[in-house]
Amino acid sequence: MPVRLGQVDYLNCLPVYYPLEKKLVPCSVPLEIVKGVPAFLNRLFIEGRLDVTPLSSIEYARRPDETIILPGLSVSADGRVESIMLFSRRPPLELEGCTVALTGSSATSVALVRILFAYHYQVEASFTVRPPDLEAMLREAEAALLIGDDALVAATRVREQGLPLRVIDLGAAWKEFTGEMMVYALWTVRREFAVNHPEETAALVQTLAAAKAEGTRRVGELVREARRTTGLPEEVLKDYFGLIRHDFDEKYRRGLLRFYDYAYKLGLIEERVNTLHIWGETVG
CATH class of the missing domain: 3.40.190.10 (Periplasmic binding protein-like II)
Structure with a gap:
């Protein structure tokens, strides 16, 4: 059975998925890629119809016991984001x-x-x-x-x-x-899938990391592809790909937890999130 992988159908995920779609990185697990807007992918993931997806970061906070974050990946920005x-x-x-x-x-x-x-x-x-x-x-x-x-x-x-x-x-x-980073989405895996398929999960983590690195090296190709699909000016696209970040180190995590703190105070999530469950660190 292929791993059911979500893909946000926006330019912000192109640096990770372009190398996958063009087969520029090897992948040892079969993939079934499902595209859609964030809310659509969120729903499929919550319903168990996706195994791995870029999940809206607020949705992780609503079900942290069911969801594991894949390391080193996010859709983020350090200030201006333009989207x-x-x-x-x-x-x-x-x-x-x-x-x-x-x-x-x-x-x-x-x-x-x-x-x-x-x-x-x-x-x-x-x-x-x-x-x-x-x-x-x-x-x-x-x-x-x-x-x-x-x-x-x-x-x-x-x-x-x-x-x-x-x-x-x-x-x-x-x-x-x-003064913090803003994390808009996290690549996540359903806990049940990760527990039952640890080898496939580990392989997909490696594949996504390689895809992100390859996409980073191909900004010119990303701009051309984005211009073809959106018609946006080249200077807008170059600026945008320079703003979007896909890492997830300590400063990203600090910004995310700050976001969760305000979300909890405002009643947007039911429980305060103090710990992030990350594959290969706290789990896996």
Whole structure:
């Protein structure tokens, strides 16, 4: 049976999956790759229909006993990220009592918006979930959250056309608020799968690490591929691939636990997370 591996169908995962899809790294385990937006992959993973996936980091905190983090991998940024964006008709501090439309494609970014509004901006707004269509979202809200490629495309259009919207990078806002890295997703394996298939899990850890290293060496190819699929300008894509990080060392973990602390205080997760269960370190 192949390992059922999720792939977030956004550019932020391209550096890891491009080498896999182009067979630039060897893989000793058969893979069945399933693509989708984060919320879709989260649901499949929770339902047991994926074995390994980039999981929205807030979802790990909701089920840490069922989930193990694979080492050395994340979707993160140290400040500006360019793909987690709030588009607003007014500054965030002036959104008191306003409606903010949130994309249904995300989980971590939705939690991040709520945390920043509560603790950084200290503004109370009403939140509603809508499909990721900026014009439609702003017909019924003063501000709208977009993520991933949707955010990149919309931000580029706003800037090129000079549209009367403020574009707030929530990665930069988190950095301003906490001084920490922001971890948006973690590669995770279902605990049951890891316990029953330790050799396959270990092999996949090695394969993903090799893919990440290979992708890092092929930024020019990534830019060309991303330009082909999105039509975004080359300078936007070069900037973006320079911002997105895929490591998971101590400073990433510190930022993640800080995020979980605020999520717990705001009631977005039921229990405080103090320990991260990582394959090969605390488990495996």
